[in-house]
Amino acid sequence: MQTNFTLAQLADPExxxxxxxxxxxxxxxxxxxxxxTFVLLGDERDSPRGRIYFIKSMLEGDRAPTASEVKHVDRCxxxxxxxxTCPSGVHYMHLVDHGRxxxxxxxxxxxxxxxxxxxxxxxxxxxxxxxxxxxLGRLAKPLATMLPAGSADPGGATFLHRLRAMLEAVPDxxxxxxxxxxxQTFPALGLRRKRVALMPGCGQQVLAPEVNEATxxxxxxxxxxxxxxxxxxxxxxxVLHVGRNDEAMALARRNIAAWMRxxxxxxxxxxxxxASGCGTTVKDYGAMFANDPEWRERAxxxxxxxxxxxxxxxxxxxxxxxxxxxxVAYHSxxxxxxxxKVIEQPKKLLRDAGFVVKDVPExxxxxxxxxxxxxLQPELSRRxxxxxxxxxxxxxPDVIAAGNFGCIGNIASGxxxxxxxxxxxxxxxxxxxxxxxLQ
Ligand code: SF4
Ligand code: SF4
Numbered sequence: 001m002q003t004n005f006t007l008a009q010l011a012d013p014e015x016x017x018x019x020x021x022x023x024x025x026x027x028x029x030x031x032x033x034x035x036x037t038f039v040l041l042g043d044e045r046d047s048p049r050g051r052i053y054f055i056k057s058m059l060e061g062d063r064a065p066t067a068s069e070v071k072h073v074d075r076c077x078x079x080x081x082x083x084x085t086c087p088s089g090v091h092y093m094h095l096v097d098h099g100r101x102x103x104x105x106x107x108x109x110x111x112x113x114x115x116x117x118x119x120x121x122x123x124x125x126x127x128x129x130x131x132x133x134x135x136l137g138r139l140a141k142p143l144a145t146m147l148p149a150g151s152a153d154p155g156g157a158t159f160l161h162r163l164r165a166m167l168e169a170v171p172d173x174x175x176x177x178x179x180x181x182x183x184q185t186f187p188a189l190g191l192r193r194k195r196v197a198l199m200p201g202c203g204q205q206v207l208a209p210e211v212n213e214a215t216x217x218x219x220x221x222x223x224x225x226x227x228x229x230x231x232x233x234x235x236x237x238x239v240l241h242v243g244r245n246d247e248a249m250a251l252a253r254r255n256i257a258a259w260m261r262x263x264x265x266x267x268x269x270x271x272x273x274x275a276s277g278c279g280t281t282v283k284d285y286g287a288m289f290a291n292d293p294e295w296r297e298r299a300x301x302x303x304x305x306x307x308x309x310x311x312x313x314x315x316x317x318x319x320x321x322x323x324x325x326x327x328v329a330y331h332s333x334x335x336x337x338x339x340x341k342v343i344e345q346p347k348k349l350l351r352d353a354g355f356v357v358k359d360v361p362e363x364x365x366x367x368x369x370x371x372x373x374x375x376l377q378p379e380l381s382r383r384x385x386x387x388x389x390x391x392x393x394x395x396x397p398d399v400i401a402a403g404n405f406g407c408i409g410n411i412a413s414g415x416x417x418x419x420x421x422x423x424x425x426x427x428x429x430x431x432x433x434x435x436x437x438l439q
Pocket of ligand 1: 034035036038046047048051075076077078079080081082083092
């Protein structure tokens, strides 16, 4: 694609990177067919190619985006299905992150929209505050039915639509803080084979504390020492996806500093991540700090060590398996399959654990969770969830597995089939407790 940036514009490293990305796009449109919003809406402006044109235009023009451009970029899930499909290697993730940052800096959203996005960006990285908000949300949840359910314009949600989606997303039961999520070291049960840091995350600690608990049991049982490093926490993706790049980088720096202390101290073989959305972001820390001479090297070192828990477990191999003869529909989260390209490892482990594993039809399409998307674009999110659930139910599985807590909560809200994190099933098959969803 031809571009028309001035030399002064290209002096900005973020613009230079976007120009490089844009020049790779050959307008072929292959990506449209696998884009969930294009599949739903059939509008070129809601396809990757359409969004690429919008972002190119606003960046080249060095101007505020129009309301229409913002609407179509906002509808993007950041599922990265387009990156898997693109034959030209267009790095859409970096481009849309730049586009969102530009929108955040140059476009004045209506006040309710700003308040909602500001609230989400403030709460999501702070587990303690997020937990209190969830507890208040449980009290207010019965009021959700009094709020408007959906917008006639898909993706044209108002503040009240979003408030309803936010209340509906509040879980009916909320576990207390897990002792696992405090900084500490969990020794390997046998002779130590690896020493890893477990990324504690943020929202998962509140909504699914059982995932870190199962991960610690699974890893230590396989002779891996696990450290929950003081100072590590939110990866920054929840604020990055609403265009707040500076806040995302501040969170990333905190993690990098914390893990580097550990790397330079007792050493780490890997940084284990069990929420694939966070994994995609941490693996990209090197690119995030590519233009920062002070942090670049450390960011690259951390990114190289970042691994999904399934990658580490496949290296080690499962031991002492008690086969569980259940049929598992494996939902590959977008961030797992498109973001990290971790595709076969979780399925291989589940098969090694004795499960019968089935792929979900239309598995490349997002389930509609996509972080804050579930709240900010409730109508599109619900349609994608319902489509995902119908595809899963067509398999008639005993249980659904996924490697991202957000997908798990979202899919669970639309089906009666039990759903668990992949590590919970692996933990159960190797001596841990039965996942709560199956009891
Ligand atoms: S990231 Fe997903 S929703 Fe966004 S343009 Fe690409 S395929 Fe479409
Ligand atoms: S598939 Fe790649 S090259 Fe083709 S239009 Fe989409 S982003 Fe551009």
